[in-house]
Amino acid sequence: MKVTFLGTGTSQGVPVIACTCPVCSSLDYRDKRFRTSVHFEEKGYSFVVDTGPDFRSQMLRAKIQSLDAILFTHQHKDHTAGLDDIRPFNFIQQKDMPVFGTKPVIEQLQKEYEYIFSHVKYPGIPQVNCIEIDENPFHFNGIRITPIPVLHYKLPVLGFRIGDFSYITDANFIPDSSKKLLEGTKILVLNALQIESHISHFTLDQAIEQAQSIGAEQTYFTHISHRMGLHREVEANLPEGIFLAYDGLELQVD
Known part of the structure; x- marks a missing residue:
């Protein structure tokens, strides 16, 4: 995979609009961060987790030519705002896009994208097939996907485990039941927003503590703010086996 x-x-x-801090002014490509999303290629299929406001640019930059499904972690705008840009895939592939999300996520999409779900279909609108999921494992084209329930302050959010790869974003609490689902994962992706405390995201120290508790062979932090600091400086001080992810990073997972 x-x-x-x-x-x-x-x-x-990152950079943040109108910000002139050292991170936002950095020339290091690793300090340029689109909104959080990840792409999988597995068994000949292509799918993404979340379609944020940068979805179009992400597809173009990564040269993704086909997309078979979308998994949504939760309903916040920075994870859903790019859904309209699936239209080229609809046109090229001549089929509806499978969209997996919990009931609250699907209901929010139906509100924000009312025109997609209207009984009167305007020509050229996105074509989706919403598939409701919960905390139980499900399959997509023979690929087993295990939801990992976490909390983003008081909002339920799903992470996902596929084989030995686990992906969690927008969390500040992982219950013990979810940690059991993460046992044995080789690669863990976890959100780490910044150094200072935050009401709904893990800080760097909290994320390190969680990563060491889970014990994956490698952990990559994502959903990173400009307040985290420069990539090269932060990563140089991380424990062994823990890294900052960056846009464009590719991993091969056995």
Whole structure:
């Protein structure tokens, strides 16, 4: 399985509009972060987790030519705002796009994209097939996907485990029942927003503590704010086996 980080930034992205801090002014490509998303290629199929505001640019930059499904972690705008840009895939592939999400996620999509779900279909609108999921494992074209329930302050969010790869974003609490689902994972992706405390995201120290508790062979942090600091400086001080992800990073997962 090939995993590509399409975006590793927080809800505002990095650089932040009008910000002149050292991170936003950095020339290091690893400090340029689209909104958080990840792409999988497995068994000949292509799918993404979340379609944020940068979805179009992410597809173009990664040269993704086909897309078979979308998994949504939760309903916040920085994870759903790019859904309209699936239209080229509808046109090329001549089929509806399978969209997997919990009931609250699907209901939010139906509100925000009312024109997609209207009984009167305007020509050229996105074509989707919403598939409701819960906390139980499900299959997509023979690929087993295990939801990992976490909390984003008080909002339920799903991470996903596929084989030995686990992906969690927008969390500040992982219950013990979910940690059991993560046992034995070789690669863990976990959100780490910034150094300072935050009401709904793990800080760097909290993310390190979680990563060491879970014990994956490799852990990559994502959903990173400009307040985290420069990529090269932060990563140089991380424990062994823990890294900052960056846009465009590719991993091969056995």
